[in-house]
Amino acid sequence: MMYLLDRDPLLLTPGPLTTSLRTKQAMLHDWGSWDAAFNRMTGELCEHIVALANAAATHVCVPLQGSGTFAVEAALGTLVPRQGKVLVPNNGAYCARILKILTYLGRQAVELTIPEDRPADPAAIEAALTADPAITHVAQVHCETGTGILNPLPDIAAAVARQGRALIVDAMSSFGAIEIDAQRMPFDALIAASGKCLEGVPGMGFVIARRQALEASAGNAHSLAMDLYDQWVYLQRTTQWRFTPPTQVVAALHQALAQHREEGGVAARHARYAANCMALRAGMQALGLRPFLDECVQAPVIVTFHAPAHPAYDFKRFYDGVRSRGFIIYPGKLTQVETFRIGCIGALTPADIEKVVHAVGATLRDMGIVSAHANPVAVTQERV
Numbered sequence: 001m002m003y004l005l006d007r008d009p010l011l012l013t014p015g016p017l018t019t020s021l022r023t024k025q026a027m028l029h030d031w032g033s034w035d036a037a038f039n040r041m042t043g044e045l046c047e048h049i050v051a052l053a054n055a056a057a058t059h060v061c062v063p064l065q066g067s068g069t070f071a072v073e074a075a076l077g078t079l080v081p082r083q084g085k086v087l088v089p090n091n092g093a094y095c096a097r098i099l100k101i102l103t104y105l106g107r108q109a110v111e112l113t114i115p116e117d118r119p120a121d122p123a124a125i126e127a128a129l130t131a132d133p134a135i136t137h138v139a140q141v142h143c144e145t146g147t148g149i150l151n152p153l154p155d156i157a158a159a160v161a162r163q164g165r166a167l168i169v170d171a172m173s174s175f176g177a178i179e180i181d182a183q184r185m186p187f188d189a190l191i192a193a194s195g196k197c198l199e200g201v202p203g204m205g206f207v208i209a210r211r212q213a214l215e216a217s218a219g220n221a222h223s224l225a226m227d228l229y230d231q232w233v234y235l236q237r238t239t240q241w242r243f244t245p246p247t248q249v250v251a252a253l254h255q256a257l258a259q260h261r262e263e264g265g266v267a268a269r270h271a272r273y274a275a276n277c278m279a280l281r282a283g284m285q286a287l288g289l290r291p292f293l294d295e296c297v298q299a300p301v302i303v304t305f306h307a308p309a310h311p312a313y314d315f316k317r318f319y320d321g322v323r324s325r326g327f328i329i330y331p332g333k334l335t336q337v338e339t340f341r342i343g344c345i346g347a348l349t350p351a352d353i354e355k356v357v358h359a360v361g362a363t364l365r366d367m368g369i370v371s372a373h374a375n376p377v378a379v380t381q382e383r384v
């Protein structure tokens with residue numbers, strides 16, 4: 001397989017992910033953070049992001065240095081007052097991370113526990129809000145990347161709005177590929193980042209914040225670097241980032257957004273990822289590998305598969321075999337069952353996915369888990 005190694009491996013991971021050549025080439029320059037050309041790029045990028053959520057009339061975009069978690073922490077720390085109380089529907093690792101952040105921030109949290117293979121239930125969320133009038137905010141993960149499950153954001157947003165509470169959405173792995181409309185799905189803040197479905201490189205997050213909520217948030221933040229209000233005020237006053245911006249990351253995202261528009265926007269990206277996801281689920285099932293989630297709750301973002309129930313299976317060896325064939329996959333993030341994950345997002349098409357499936361099949365044969373003629377059903381048993 002050495003012939004494949006003269007190019008970068010394809011990343012089947014939900015960020016960092018495989019980017020286009022144009023996006024990579026956009027980083028081959030130096031920019032000054034005071035320079036008008038760079039600051040124009042920031043302004044255009046924010047405008048484009050707000051427009052993608054149909055939010056220009058009501059919301060603003062505040063970019064923030066760091067990985068996606070930095071932006072989640074900044075949004076929670078800035079928008080939830082110190083006396084606030086946050087309901088967190090929890091069906092996976094990124095929901096659990098929100099609970100952990102709230103603990104660090106000293107904000108009260110209420111967890112609504114949900115099995116990892118089930119989407120959050122809008123009626124249960126509404127009931128929890130009715131039962132506890134002290135809850136001020138709901139923090140909801142849209143696509144829970146730990147499993148790949150899609151939570152029903154439109155219905156959850158409606159339930160939270162009916163109860164007169166504020167909604168903060170972690171849409172990290174859905175924004176840009178699953179429709180989000182601020183006018184039809186009211187939220188106070190929605191968080192995403194450069195290196196996921198927008199297909200930029202990692203290094204900055206952003207928060208689409210309701211202008212009124214942001215204006216009311218002065219003084220809430222516990223941290224200077226994480227104060228989104230201060231970042232926004234400074235950006236408005238100077239057109240510059242407060243503190244050194246990740247210039248190449250901004251340039252790459254600016255270029256990646258142009259390609260998102262050329263491809264046909266959110267609907268076209270969704271269609272390509274959905275085709276990737278279908279090819280992946282079908283191809284892997286033909287090898288005898290069983291997806292963890294039912295198709296009807298699966299987001300076209302990342303697919304969790306049960307590990308083969310075979311004594312020769314070992315994730316590290318499996319990973320290395322697939323890696324040597326030019327593809328990088330992800331370990332599972334579940335505690336109860338042994339799984340692995342393969343992403344559908346990034347500059348990839350179903351033709352790439354077919355090659356991934358081929359590499360997985362060849363690796364499993366090398367490991368003696370699937371013989372060339374064996375009945376692949378032998379590996380479908382769940383390994384607990």
Ligand SMILES: *Cc1c(COP(=O)(O)O)cnc(C)c1O
Pocket residue numbers: 014015067068069070072094141143144145170171172173193
């Ligand atoms: C990727 C991701 C994050 C942020 O993770 P980082 O490693 O900090 O970039 C947060 N929430 C979800 C749902 C994600 O997919």
